[in-house]
Amino acid sequence: MTHSFETGLVVGKFWPPHRGHQLLLETAAAQVAELLVLVYANPDSATMPAAVRAGWLRELYRGDEVAAGLRIGTTPLRIIALSAEEDGVPPDAAEDAVQREFVRGWLHRQGLRVAVVFSSEDYGPGFAAHLGVPHIAVDRARAQVPVSGTAARHNAAPVARYLHPLVAAQLGTVPPAQVPRVVLLGAESSGKSTLCQALAEAYHTAWVPEYGRTLHEQKNGNLEYEDLLYIARRHAELEDEAAAVARGVLFCDTNAATTALYSYYYFHACDPALQAMAAVCGQRYAHMFVCAPTVPFEQDGWRGPEALRSFQHGMVLMQLDHFHISYTLLQGTVAERVAQVRQQLDVELIASSH
Structure with missing residues (x-):
């Protein structure tokens, strides 16, 4: 050029x-x-x-x-x-x-x-x-x-x-959302991705896969400390891109708060910029749902041992409580979880439209 x-x-x-x-x-x-x-x-x-x-x-x-x-x-x-x-x-x-x-x-x-x-x-x-x-x-x-x-x-x-x-x-704030964003959190192999896709289909809208998983696979599992902030930044950008085409609501698999947890898990430290992104998640999302680790565990070669799921689940809940963020815990099959989300979300979306 x-x-x-x-x-x-x-x-x-x-x-x-x-x-x-x-x-x-x-x-x-x-x-x-x-x-x-x-x-x-x-x-x-x-x-x-x-x-x-x-x-x-x-x-x-x-x-x-x-x-x-x-x-x-x-x-x-x-x-x-x-x-x-x-x-x-x-x-x-x-x-x-x-x-x-x-x-x-x-x-x-x-x-x-x-x-x-x-x-x-x-x-x-x-x-x-x-x-x-x-x-x-x-x-x-x-x-x-x-x-x-x-x-x-x-x-x-x-x-x-x-x-x-x-x-x-x-600066302690978030850009205004084009559409309400709903995030699914949870431990590894707790059904977040499957549920996100199912919800997007049910609402005829877009969803955002977990970018950390994408980069983890691209780098063959060899993530560096600096990658965790990059994951949060890139995931936020992908959310913004998806929001431009979403219809009524956008579903997101994981957020910066969970990325911060993994930063501490892998490296025992977290970049201050990533900490700040985690701290404003309560403002960024209209609702948070946590997938209980009760679905069958699937080891795909990239996840830790099944025994870690319970610990990871507890850490997610502790972090939400620490940031004073309300959430809904999801149980059961994919269909049952979709129904639980719809029961909660439809009321909120109707209320926000008036």
Whole structure:
């Protein structure tokens, strides 16, 4: 593929990253052979410093294989967090000339050359001119994505629709749902996938398989710690895609809270971003159903021993209680469980439609 420029540059606070930033990065990446992104502010956030914000951006653009590196499409992506202490970032209130010279000097010290600057801000043309390169503006009027980092920092809830689910969770909120989402939880081999599919057929709508299972099989069972956050992020994206075609309700097999449990189970640790995604699950789903581990156990080569089912079931219930999330426990055959869900859900869906 032929690109218009070699290396593109984007600088910003990304505090927090939002869909407007993603539009900026993705538009830039389509026009360059490589994209460099610098993340910084001074004073910086105490709770979500530049290094953390850069980490969220990296997570948004990583794929199934961490070793493959960050990419937007086929364009390699470098995301670097800078700080006042280590890099001499000038105060945000400093004059434009100081800001421009700081970036020029930093690039020179790193031996980096950029061919074009992309921005959505008024400072863009003068900044690019100081670097001696052209400037390309992206949605300067905020017509495509009407949001700003300032608005998100002030109150994330009203602008949550313009935040990726991973980022929204860090701010304690969730994007508004296109349709009510119903999630099925439970231990391994407790019938979640079978029931999800049966419910989708009964309601003539879409359902979302457990992405963690998909990646687990792709990697031949060799998941890494970083994969657990990726699983939660990718599953949330798949839910959003399915919600666009769902009719009335969307059924989801597992959620970020269960992914967090498996992070602790496999690695005895959980990424703070994944913890945040787990914590907002009570807001994300209209209802939670837990499948009792009473169906016959099926060992498909990917699951742990049957003896773990009871422990896993207890952990799911403990987590729901910890987050003060109400749920309905499902028992019996697939048909009986479908009937139990319908008995509960039909009343709620009718009530929510009025």
